[in-house]
Amino acid sequence: MKKVTTLIAVVALSFISSFSVMAQEDLSKKLLPMDPKVKTGILPNGLKYYIMKNAEPKNRAQLRLMVKAGSILENDEQQGLAHFMEHMNFNGTKNFPKNELVNFLQKSGVRFGADLNAYTGFDETVYMLPVPTDSIEVFKKGMQILEDWAHNATLEASEIDKERGVVLEESRTGKGAQARMRDKFFPIILKNSQYAKRLPIGKDDILKNFKYDVLKQFHQDFYRPNLEAVAVVGDVDVAMVEKMIIEKFSGIQNPINEKPRTKYRIELSGGTDVAIITDPEQPNTIVQIMHKQEKRKDVTYQDRRDGMVRSLFNQMLSARIQELTQKADPPFQFGYAGYGGFLGNLDAFNSVVVAKGGNVEKGLKAILEEVARAKKFGFTASELQRAKTQYMVGQEQAFKEKDKTDSEGLIEGLVGAFLEDENLTSTEFSYEFTKQYLERVKLEEVNALGNLLITDDNRAVILMAPEKDKATLPTEAQIREWLNGTGKDVTAYVDQTVDKPLIAKLPTGSKVIATKQIPEVGLTEFTFANGVKAVLKPTDFKNDEILIGGYSFGGTNLYGDKDADNARVASTVASLGGLGEFSTVNLRKMMTGKVARISPYITGTSENITGSSSPKDFETALQMLYSYFTQPRFDADVVKGFLANQRDNLISQQKTLTPEKVYGDSLNAILSNHAPRNAPMTSERMDKIDANRAFQIYKERFADASDFTFFFVGNFKNEEIKPLLEKYLGALPSTKRKETYKDLGIRSPKGKIEKTVYKGTEPKARVTLVWAGDFDGTTESETQVEALSEVLEIKLTETLREEESGVYGVGVSGSTAKIPAKRYTFRIAFGCAPENVEKLVNRTLAEIQKVKEKGAEQTDIDKFKAETKRQTETQLRDNGFWVNYLQSQYQEGDDVKYILKEEEALKKVTVESTKTAAKKYFADNQIKVILLPEKK
Known part of the structure; x- marks a missing residue:
């Protein structure tokens, strides 16, 4: 469901192999403790569970099923089927046949895609389900869904065949320049390992043609309790949830003859690999240098301290690189360098530049010199003190919010803990740990990291550039020369600061x-x-x-x-x-x-x-x-x-x-x-x-x-x-000028407008349909627009995705504006195969016509109301919602108390009101713009 991509340029995670252990204690012998607020357990069949009571947001819980099985475990016939299996768990289980699972959750106020979701990676599959807890029946159904996901997929032949088109459309969305280049450099940087051969999306020909038993075999082999875990975080009774988990999951049996859960590796063979790749649709030149190393865990006190030191290193290096862009002639458009997680058993120190004007040499040498400066001279005491201060502030913020932390963030921590075989430490522990060890970090040990993290072994260089620039790109030999020769003449960094107050003379103000x-x-x-x-x-x-x-x-x-x-x-x-x-x-x-x-x-x-x-x-x-x-x-x-x-x-x-x-x-x-x-x-x-x-x-x-x-x-x-x-x-300055905004009269054209754009080589199409016009500006009409938008998205997802198997997703947005003029806009957008454009557009227009003639179906209206009510319950306790809502209401001259009248407004959304709204808003002004591949 959620599209997963492998990022080569990654933000920093934790690693270093520190050499500075406090003399009075051996931190490598002390294990990091699990947060005591987390109830953990292992059932006799091997299934793990994590339960944590957390009151934010109130009356809500986050549920997860984690499976330590992803695309890396597929055999040659199964490429893409770990991800396909994830899809099938939404298309029929023992207790929720066919599409009833999604249907039930939508009626309970859980949105498909936005709330209810899942993803498949190389090594894992994770299912995500937020549920209300003020209804015990809904919560129990949520737990039943987790159990069904764990082992009860029905895998009906007809449903598998219907889902083939959906997964193929998801595959289609990822096609393009980035995918074509990735397919060329992955085997190089991943040393032809299993990871290079098992992208989660798989292969189209297999997705089209695999036999049902091949998918069932993957499910039988790897959807088993000793590879699974359940996590529940939220406004729940921990004892009750534990009892439910024991009752529901204890009876699941592991296969008699278990297939081994192989742990694949990306081998480190030394040396430097260089990949120079071009593509006609790549707009800019990007260079990435990876220094690959074995992954480090966060298991012991020493691991945690090492990670903290590495984080300080990354933070200071990032600040220096940011300064390079604050010049009259920056050496690159964008630059980044830092150490973090990579893939499988590896971490990496990454340096990335987007070359300015395609000037690879200038951009690459600039980032190499900055990294070399840090490696050769290290950082200054003042830089380290700022980094420590900033690091501590982050810990203090988390500590202050310990009782107001959202359950979603906490449960993602538990997902990571299970997948990495680590513990999730408490906010209190992290805060006290930082207080105890941060100030003991010495400048010398941070500065020594350069030699540990940035080595000449196990390097990979990826150069991605436009095809038209191929003749002017550097050769592999030139790149190797720059790698080995740059940075020898760098000088030490000088830390300049201004020691003054922001405001020289504070104002007196007015009452x-x-x-x-x-x-x-x-x-x-x-x-x-x-x-x-x-x-x-x-x-x-x-x-x-x-x-x-x-x-x-x-x-x-x-x-x-x-x-x-x-x-x-x-x-x-x-x-x-x-x-x-x-x-x-x-x-x-x-x-x-x-x-x-x-x-x-x-x-x-x-x-x-x-x-x-x-x-x-x-x-x-x-x-x-x-x-x-x-x-x-x-x-x-x-x-x-x-x-x-x-x-x-x-x-x-x-x-x-x-x-x-x-x-x-x-x-x-x-x-x-x-x-x-x-x-x-x-x-x-x-x-x-x-x-x-x-x-x-x-x-x-x-x-x-x-x-x-x-x-x-x-x-x-x-x-x-x-x-x-x-x-x-x-x-603040006050001239009391009288000023308002100006309407430039820019409007979308009236009538029917159609345009087809031919661009690109991949067999993929984009469709956007737009209706726009004048709007009466009432809050009641705004609610009707919102309702019509949501019921259409529900219906088009049902028809274009589930029935036609023609799209991965379809977006419907209905919006209104009062400034600079009162206008409404409806936009429907989806991607599909070029040969399906006309069929899917016609089906879309036919569904709109049904609403214009008969109104929306009551079941879809009920789903919209349930989702809106649930969403509002959480919004009302969110600062971000309130600051945006208040500014919008004041700016547009609307009643700030309207949010309290929402239930009354929702009662006015009926089958008849959606019929009236559809006739009004889906009138004659229709714009259709289609993207098709270039004609050969």
Whole structure:
């Protein structure tokens, strides 16, 4: 279900083989403890279970079935069948025949795909099921589903044949340049191991033609209790759940003659492998260097300490590489280096660059030199102290939220613990461990990591580039020469900082002159003497979180076509410069240890602020907010480098037009009726951007805060933060200008529009159908649009996927907007085989016509209502939902109490209302844009 891809450039996980053990204790002998809040057990048949009570969100539980069986265990006839088996567990089990499993869960408010899901990897298959716990019957059914997944798949021949098309369509979605290049370099970097031969998606010819017994054999061999585990985390009675697990899973038998669960390896044979690969649809040049090493576990205290030291190393190296992009002429478009997990039994130190202008030598040497600098000279004491401070802050945040941690995050930790044969330590343990050992980490041991992590053995270099650049690419010999010769002349890094306050002279501000309460939703409105408004909603949803939003009407639409592109990049230009006397680099260093983030941005119709902070650092966040109004900083070199990189990226896109870009640009052009303002950016237009003018536009947009409304949601008390709000919000510049947004009149065309784009070589098609028009703007109509969108997605998933076996997924989105004009849009999109486009479009239109004639089916309406109610229950206890909801309601002039009236609104969604809505919204204005492969 969930598509799984193998990422070559990976973020850091844990490893080092540290050599510095505290003299008074042997940490390698001390095992990391399982979180005591987790109830664990092993049934006589070998099945493991993990149960943990966690109250966030309330009345919810996360359920997982984990199977230590993935594509790596397939024989030659079974390639792709581990993943196919995952699909079949949703298409009929002993207690939920055919599609009844999905049907039951949707009626219970669990969304297919968004909530109910699964994935298959090389070594594992994991099934994910969130369920409500305020209904014991639904929860019991959820546990029954886990048991059925564990061993009760029916694997009916007719259902297998129906699912072939769905899995083939999932396979089709992954085809393209990246897959073609991966197939060429995987055997090289994976040393022709089993991992190189067993991609989870499998082979199309096998998926089309495998015999039923071949799939059944895989299920019989590997869906067995001694390879499985069950995890339950949520608002549950642990004793009750344990009893249910024992009752339901103890009777499952292992096969009499078990097939061995082979553990495959990727061998380390030394040396350096180089793969130079090109593709006609690859738009840019990417180089990756992998230093492969044996995987390290997180089992002992020493493992945990080693991982912490390695994390500090990664953090400091990442900061240095980030600084390279803050130059007038950055050496690459993007760069990364760090140590982390890779695949199977391996970890790797990865260095990745996206070459600028296709200049492989410049980009590769730049990242090699930075890595060599760290390896040769190490890091400075000040860098290490910042890294330690930041690391500790992350642990402190987790500790403060220990009773407000979402169950989904906790259960994913348990999934990892089972699959890696490790323990999930508690938040309390991790926090105390960090307090005990972090400050003992010496600079010398961090600096020694370079020689341990970055070696000349077991290297692999992958160069992926556009086919058109093949003749100018470096040879394998040149790459080897750069690898071995670069970095010899590097000098030590100099850590420069600014030791000043962010604001030289703190403002005095102005008082709150008006207060308004909206008790139904727990809101307080403050109006300050300078005209600024603040909307406050204190919550107890998180212990260490305050979210911030803000808007005023205006935006880029107020500027003519000559300034349109300057206005488009205005907030980016300002953000790149830093604040006051602090460059972006120095601002980041100064903010070490502070949990505060503020970002300005400008849309077509408004100026906006978004951000967050901890309660402790709330004043720092307000200082940043104040500074973005009063002392934005222009950094000519950084902006020059940014614009140059953007231009180079656009040139790459224009030279190698991928099917996705051509299709997306064509669709957007039609939807905006070819309005020049909505045309995609080009390198020629990027050349004409005036950075100084862009910065001036930013200052114009943020010159007056008197029409700004700010929103604060999180853990605070109104009276405690009021003085800070008066000090900073009350001091924001106020010219009291009267300003609103401008409607440029850009609308999608009327009538029926059809366009077919021919691009790409793979046999894959994309279909997008759009209906748009004027909208009455009522909240009741908004609910009807939402309902119609959801019931259509349910129905089209049922027909196009389950009945026609023609798509992997279909997306239906119904949206409304009031600014700059009252409009609605319905968009239906799916991918499919080129030969099936007409059939599937006709089936889609036929389903819409049924709703127009008869209304939606009551069962689908009931599913929509159940899903909406369940979703709202969790949203009402989420800070992120509230800050976005409040800003939207205020901005569009809607009642903030509407969320409390949702149940009343849902009652008005009926078979007849969906019929009326379908007739109204699926009228004559229809746009159809199709992507097909190039004609041969």
